[in-house]
Amino acid sequence: MADAITTRADDYSQWYIDIVKAAKLADYSPVRGCMIIRPNGYALWENMQAALDGMFKATGHENAYFPVFIPQSFLAKEAQHVEGFAKECAVITHSRLMVDDEKGVVPDPASRLEENLIVRPTSETIIWDTYSKWIQSWRDLPILINQWANVVRWEMRTRLFLRTMEFLWQEGHTAHATEAEAVEETLKILDVYTTFAQDFMATPVIRGIKTASERFAGAVETYCIEALMQDGKALQAGTSHFLGQNFAKAFGCQFQNKDNALEYVWATSWGVSTRLIGALIMTHSDDQGLVLPPKLAPTQVVIVPIWRGDAKTEVLEAAERIERELRDAGIRVKLDARESQRPGWKFNEYEVQGVPIRLALGPRDIKNGTIELARRDTKTKEGVPQEGLADRISGLLGEIQQGLFDSALAYRTAQTTKVDSYDDFKAVLDDKGGFVLAHWDGTDETEARIKEETKATIRCIPMPDEAEALGSNEPGVDMLTGKPSAQRVVFARAY
């Protein structure tokens, strides 16, 4: 039996960790704050990568790879970037170990580096140093590059997937001849992320703009998608930054425009990470384990054959035939015919692992031409005919995908509250949680005071169409200062 999973009502944080462990998604490692992504978790990441990578390529992007090490001095070149990233990071000072009779192995003092290296926390600096060599003329633009890589941020309080010292991500870095083109790119990627979150992760998100205090260090404007978890806390699920000419200026990246004049290049950067696996877990899973949207589930259907004695051959043959039929229909199917585990153990295992559909097949089913079909999302089961099974399952997978999105959206809608007074604001945060739509006067001071007093932050200023959909686009007055506000913004306590 798998270890028991704590219920959400008992201890939400422990429930989350229990799911990650029981579904074999990840483990802590001997290096504090680093995680081991186990095969079940990595297969999810591979499916996420495949979907995103396809969308990046369909919008004209190419993959490349830049070094994991950044010279220490690079981090100091962009004034705001240094504040944001030249703090907690992994610093390499030596290039050789030597054996010491007392201490085992130690760094060889003779190998002290002339300039320290930093393990990349993000790659703007090394990439813009390179772009300054690649770009001379308008003919060299745009550059639309993405990389899949590991990055390291020396986090003090870590949680598997959500906040780890090392994580995997993609980071896009594009270079453009005009401001308008760079802004268009930033918004195009925001749309890609939104489509991915909603259509693949079945996770509704609010698209918006970050306030100055929440902006990426070095960006002119940070756009984001914000999702709501089942405990009423928000999670930033992706960001797309319009960087203006900040990095081009810091790294001397100019191009000759069509009129032969020199201009600084316009930039964007954008990324999503293995954090999304945390978001996926906290959007759909329940007290029995993981629940996965079919489009990302590594295994969409598991077949468990059940037999005693003589029936083995005929049950297994039928199970294999059904496996082939489903595979030929493009369904990711797994037949678990292991004899070292009992059917009941398997039922539990695949429930914990969130496989969307479980099929069970015994001698009576063979006789009747039926099979037992159990849904992970609704926990319902029924006998269905073997005939037409692939079509039925293809349809059902689509239905489950849509059902998960609809449930998550209904939850978010119920947990999104408009408030007009600070007292109501605090009461909603404490009693109900979720997104709180309130007016804000646009100042850093008010934002900081609210954060300090309530631990809630402004998740985003919704994009115009989002604001309209949320009904948050009417003007009003700041709940604290009474100063005018053009539209409500989205507050929440967040991961």
Added chain:
Amino acid sequence: MADAITTRADDYSQWYIDIVKAAKLADYSPVRGCMIIRPNGYALWENMQAALDGMFKATGHENAYFPVFIPQSFLAKEAQHVEGFAKECAVITHSRLMVDDEKGVVPDPASRLEENLIVRPTSETIIWDTYSKWIQSWRDLPILINQWANVVRWEMRTRLFLRTMEFLWQEGHTAHATEAEAVEETLKILDVYTTFAQDFMATPVIRGIKTASERFAGAVETYCIEALMQDGKALQAGTSHFLGQNFAKAFGCQFQNKDNALEYVWATSWGVSTRLIGALIMTHSDDQGLVLPPKLAPTQVVIVPIWRGDAKTEVLEAAERIERELRDAGIRVKLDARESQRPGWKFNEYEVQGVPIRLALGPRDIKNGTIELARRDTKTKEGVPQEGLADRISGLLGEIQQGLFDSALAYRTAQTTKVDSYDDFKAVLDDKGGFVLAHWDGTDETEARIKEETKATIRCIPMPDEAEALGSNEPGVDMLTGKPSAQRVVFARAY
């Protein structure tokens, strides 16, 4: 125009670097010894990854991800491993930078780590530490895990792709209940690597066993595939290690067998890296640029439309129609309709980049229903009918793939020489290069003396079937010591 490429005859090393630069595969980075893999190079790596990953999964392996950092003490746990890997490596000693008014940013002395971390040079230690927690019983075995990752070895003399401080690779790490199973796995992967090299890279390889002095640090036996480059030097293209119980013992990894007795787990590890891109370049390319086998070429066919004045619409429409037809036939095709560059510039560009087939289409072709087809490998061109083009090209891509392998094999056969005396051995190495098949007495001393005197190393002891094919399986006497030898071994100067 692209920069001129040095000829192989003039300066082989410079030719190699020129190809890498001119085909936009990679660049040096501001961090000494690290490389930037540009989109053309990375697309090649993606195709290599897709082919290998498919073969790994088809043989039952799963992907996972282990941390980039390894505690310094881990490297010292396996006696031989410490010798091999705890030397030149990136040592992390601090976790925070601070601003210093004089020096810019510096490591914060208060952030000195209690235990230094190493950027992984390979992951046996951290993985076997983990396996010791995952494995209790024979039911937990086998574990068949692969990871795609970056690794760092502090190399002094680097060359793009062939030897860089950071490189990308895959590393398989498997755990088994019996020695026989682990040896079987090691050999199965050697076969996967051989198939990949020969069928995808069109690169013939010799499969063999490394001598003790060339063995992976910590392995009981290292198997390898060895390829021959156009300058007569060998290149190790992949290794598969049988690790015995060495790492299981170092990390206390035992399992309860079916008889309830505790046993140490048996292990393998295996890897190939971005080095293979270097091998690919040096196997097939010529003085005009890169030559790529169609199965790995990111673009298999490029279409260059040619028009003046009025003809633009009809030429472009025909080009787009042909592009669709080829794409629908599963061919990776690119239409280059840019008006910012002339056709001649494009012809040169795609020749340098090694696109296997170039199609050119002008107004006269439209009238005649023809198209000009140029092959990169033979540099021949001919007019062919537009009708049936997709079938013709599919067939031709297969022919080119096979032709490249046949040429490389013919070269290797011509450059493989049997010698029986040390004088002949030295003469062949100096005058002709290539693989030299000679008898060796099996001692470290003789091997070391030959290496010191000639810079040639034993690339491998060929596997029995290879030895038979090479005609190297007859017994004889060592060319230096006259001591008996069971079979010839493969010597060469190597990358």
